[in-house]
Amino acid sequence: MIIPWQEVDQETLNNLLESVVLREGTDYGSQELSFDTKVEQLKQRLKSGEAVIVFSELHESVDIVDKDSVTGNEPGEQ
Template sequence: MIIPHERLDKETLYNLIESYVLREGTDYGEQEFSIESKVAQVHQQLKNGEAMVFFSELHESVTIISKAEFIALQADPEYQASFND
């Protein structure tokens, strides 16, 4: 289930984004970015619709996923089966 990021408390949204950024791991590019910079980038992706806050009823967890990940998830038979149980 998609949760509109605008409906989340600002501190809750920041903590969710920060947790997501910290899980993403190490930068392998030429330039490293600060946590604050990464949080700002993800927040912008949420605003642009490139990413979304997703609550998994199957896993009872919330995370941030890309639009492409969400589309792929919808095509996953296991995900679809979780709605039919």
């Protein structure tokens, strides 16, 4: 089930963002980004609609994933 980020309490949203960034592990990009930068980038992806918050009733868990992985669209497909 997709949960609109606007309906999540601000403190809860921040905790979720931080948790997801911590789980992502090491960044092997061309430059290392700070934790705060990664959290802010993930928040911007939520706000732009590129990522969504999902709740799994089966696993009783919450995560932030690419919107395309939930909608079944291939990246770049509308």
